[in-house]
Amino acid sequence: MTPQALDLPASAISRLDLFGEGFVSEPHPWLDTLRTEAPVHQDPGTGLWLVSRYHDIRRVLVDPAAFHPDNAQAAVTPLPVGVLRVLARAGFKLPPALANNGTDSHHGLRRVVTRFFNAQRVAAAVPVIERIADELLDAAQRRLDATGSCDLFEAYAQILPCMVLMELLGIDGVDPATLVRWSDASLELFWGRPTPERQLELAVLVGEFHQWLTATVSAAPARPGSFVEALTRHRLPGGRPVDVETAVGACFFVFIAGQSTTGQLISTALHRALVEPGLWSRAGGADEQGLAQAWVEEVLRREPPVTTWRRVAAGPVALGGVDLPAGAQLLLMLMGSGSDPEVFDAPDRMCPHRENARHHLSFGVGRHRCPGASLARTEAAVALRAAARRLPDARLAGPDEQPPILGLLSFRAPQRVRVAV
Known part of the structure; x- marks a missing residue:
């Protein structure tokens, strides 16, 4: 099952359901649209702030003083x-x-x-x-x-x-x-x-x-x-x-x-x-x-x-051009970060022996x-x-x-x- 390279309009973000069949079966078109059009976006269904770009996600992961792990295992529902x-x-x-x-x-x-x-x-x-x-x-x-x-x-x-x-x-x-x-x-x-x-x-x-x-x-x-x-x-x-x-x-x-x-x-x-x-x-x-x-x-x-991991903003902070309040619940879109074209060439292709493959964030980075x-x-x-x-x-x-x-x-x-x- 190879995800299709589909383009979604920015307006589609309003229809995003993180648990819906469309996102679960083919997440990459949604992740690409988020990363391009709304790299820090508050999901109305969960209240979580979705962070999609590689460098923003990495910034959050390497700064545990500004972004706490307290919500990592809290029940979503x-x-x-x-x-x-x-x-x-x-x-x-x-x-x-x-x-x-x-x-x-x-x-x-x-x-x-x-x-x-x-x-x-x-x-x-x-x-x-x-x-x-x-x-x-x-x-x-x-x-x-x-x-x-x-x-x-x-x-x-x-x-x-x-x-x-x-x-x-x-x-x-x-x-x-x-x-x-x-x-x-x-x-x-x-x-x-x-x-x-x-x-x-x-x-x-x-x-x-x-x-x-x-x-x-x-x-x-x-x-x-x-x-x-x-x-x-x-x-x-x-x-x-x-x-x-x-x-x-x-x-x-x-x-x-x-x-x-x-x-x-x-x-x-x-x-x-x-x-x-x-x-x-x-x-x-x-x-x-x-x-x-x-x-x-x-x-x-x-x-x-x-595919994702959570953090809490310790205080007011600007991330990806968006001002977040203290206590903002973040959802780091790890899967989407692995397909960020600013980091990985031809990210939709599976290329064994890719030179920078291990730069992905799927295991996290930093103290956690x-x-x-x-x-x-x-x-x-x-x-x-x-x-x-x-x-x-x-x-x-x-x-x-x-x-x-x-x-x-x-x-x-x-x-x-x-x-x-």
Whole structure:
């Protein structure tokens, strides 16, 4: 599915619905129009100020004193009283920990996370990723042989990063499919536009997730060498140990970022590789060892799984020629920034080995840059290379050239990659 290069009139901005089918299915024409005609635009549907140009977005991300991260994990759709009661009964709280933390505790907590995802650990994880990928592809091949088709999203892309993360962080005693369900429910509840009835269903799952995280963090002693043990040994400013609620908040973010968004990246990389002429066969070949990595980087630039992120203006500020009041809620259009022609030549074309591909902002920049960026890149490249090698004759099955798309405020990816041979 290649987004069409359509031109939208500036007047179309008034019809923009960030959750609507038109924007979710083909966001780039809307993003191009925003960037050209209204680079800082207040969306009447959400009240958020949409920031679309690369340099404006980068300015916001590198200045945490002027633009706070406090709203990064706040629910986009207000939670009704019944939903709040469900969450309260589960003890659900998200104190400042990582993505939503603008306090002096952020640096130390972030350091705990980055130690688990540094270059040495990621390199050592490659055999683990390859082993799990092979196991999942064995099952996918059996399904293909038996039925003639297989959904690589459900059977492979969605589950692979969860299983990898569980091994790397020392997590066991829970089914990976359950973790995926909990994580996806959290994304939908806090970044989606669900109905009140659906919010109640999601709140039950999010409550279960939080209770499991709380029990895992509270269990003594923590598994030696595990992520939880590292959190419990960490000391906050002033020498205080990490409290359970903060540790749970850190785990909540790491699990969602480490499994759901990485699975979305893998899904998009696979789908785009299957529709790009000649790419699939080359990605699995031995002659172009770096092609899978280069393809993943272009996907991150053009079709990132994390499409937007939020910030709050600490005080009155001028941005992109617009005067914003203190407290203005900003939505940084990360996907659109990767197609800014002031930074990227021919941005609508997928060009592996693009010279400045890594200049994209899909992992953020500055003190809140994603600490798992290297692992996500590596997992997606290994996943693409392994699938293309094991299933060289795979092709998208029928209507899956235009699959259903996850369309949350900050997350977007194909929800099905059904292949046949």
